[in-house]
Amino acid sequence: MAWFEWSSLFIRWFHVIAGVAWIGASFYFIWLDNNLRTPPKWKQDKGIKGDLWAVHGGGFYEVAKYQRGPEKMPETLHWFKWEAYTTWLSGFLLLSLIYYHGASIYLIDPAVMDLTPKEAIIRGLGLIFGGLFIYEGACRSALGRYPALFGIMLLVLIGAVSYLATHWFSGRGAFMHVGALIGTIMAGNVFFKIMPAQRLMVDAVTNNKEINPAWGLAAKLRSVHNNYLTLPLLFIMISNHYPMTFQHPQAWAVLMAIGIVSAWIRHYFNLKHVGISRPSVLITGAIGMLLIAGWVSYPRAPADDTAPLDSASISESAPAQLSATEQHAFDVIQTHCANCHSAKPTDELFVVAPLGLMLDSWQQIEAKAPLIFQRAVVSKDMPLMNKTGMSEEDREAIRKWFEQ
Numbered sequence: 001m002a003w004f005e006w007s008s009l010f011i012r013w014f015h016v017i018a019g020v021a022w023i024g025a026s027f028y029f030i031w032l033d034n035n036l037r038t039p040p041k042w043k044q045d046k047g048i049k050g051d052l053w054a055v056h057g058g059g060f061y062e063v064a065k066y067q068r069g070p071e072k073m074p075e076t077l078h079w080f081k082w083e084a085y086t087t088w089l090s091g092f093l094l095l096s097l098i099y100y101h102g103a104s105i106y107l108i109d110p111a112v113m114d115l116t117p118k119e120a121i122i123r124g125l126g127l128i129f130g131g132l133f134i135y136e137g138a139c140r141s142a143l144g145r146y147p148a149l150f151g152i153m154l155l156v157l158i159g160a161v162s163y164l165a166t167h168w169f170s171g172r173g174a175f176m177h178v179g180a181l182i183g184t185i186m187a188g189n190v191f192f193k194i195m196p197a198q199r200l201m202v203d204a205v206t207n208n209k210e211i212n213p214a215w216g217l218a219a220k221l222r223s224v225h226n227n228y229l230t231l232p233l234l235f236i237m238i239s240n241h242y243p244m245t246f247q248h249p250q251a252w253a254v255l256m257a258i259g260i261v262s263a264w265i266r267h268y269f270n271l272k273h274v275g276i277s278r279p280s281v282l283i284t285g286a287i288g289m290l291l292i293a294g295w296v297s298y299p300r301a302p303a304d305d306t307a308p309l310d311s312a313s314i315s316e317s318a319p320a321q322l323s324a325t326e327q328h329a330f331d332v333i334q335t336h337c338a339n340c341h342s343a344k345p346t347d348e349l350f351v352v353a354p355l356g357l358m359l360d361s362w363q364q365i366e367a368k369a370p371l372i373f374q375r376a377v378v379s380k381d382m383p384l385m386n387k388t389g390m391s392e393e394d395r396e397a398i399r400k401w402f403e404q
């Protein structure tokens, strides 16, 4: 299984690098476009519509944007598409490796829905590509001419996907699928609309033909969507570290709320770039985040199945007829895991079960077998910091049980 960890490391690393390059270039061009100012007359005569000076990294830069295009195609013209494509490709590879190859560990949560890996993968791909299909169809329909209405439709689409995903998959698998849909829509916007429009423009300049303004306008709606989707997507990329969001009973609503507030904060920067300072956007955004934090952290009455067990029912919950191997694994887990992963943890730090994982009863242990095997035998990062001093023999006992 070492190959799994190492492939995951390299692909994830690459994915983050490609993503930084993509979002970085995209933020830079949005900033650039919003900061262009009317150039002096001699530049206007050359067809330049806006110019800008900047200093960076020890030099001065002069940037000019043409109203239509240069008179003649320059020898080298830089395109920005591989940043988007490689981010998407590496992201899809990572999703396949972790959530599809490792479906029973990371994607399926029998407490949410007891799916086979095949069923879960089909549903996952259905959400991503079904969502893309609906989005593309809507962009090409008359709806594409009403940006505000379209925005609401997009919100409903992502909301529906979040709702379905959180009712099918583990919390993190669900969040990652919403992120995969958003990333796919964004890369699709580059592939299906923005690049074709640019190819038409370049072709027109090369062949001395008129540039049709409609090409750019059609691509514009897509790039506005991409702009507002970046911050929600980046949140989803780091959401794995914050179980309080994806483990929440209404995780889909938490995700939507954070997504909407972060898009609203993006709006502040978009306004700022064009010289409009509206701190109220930033302030209401911050208040929104605080409200979400309050709502997510508000203590909830435990649901019936997570009601604290008293110690009598804990010992009763181990069925009498366990095989010797099972009994051994059960004892190891009770000694080394259940002081944190319990309805009533005895650990001084973890007063509630981390990530909601409880290993009090044999049924609970069996339901989480792949996850236990992964963390206690494969990656060996459980028990946390090996706080309970688990030995190699103890890990072997879990391996023997799991492989049976």
Ligand code: HEC
Residues within 6 Å of the ligand: 333, 336, 337, 338, 339, 340, 341, 347, 350, 354, 355, 357, 371, 372, 373, 375, 376, 382, 383, 384, 387, 388, 390
């Ligand atoms: C000292 C407390 C502590 C002990 C002991 C402990 N864990 Fe954990 N466990 C945590 C914390 C904290 C997390 C959440 C952070 C993380 O995933 O790394 C966690 C997460 C997990 C997860 C991930 C759950 C999920 O939904 O992804 C698994 C599986 C797990 N532990 C298994 C075990 C097993 C098996 C043992 C015993 C061999 C064990 N843990 C012992 C603290 C503990």
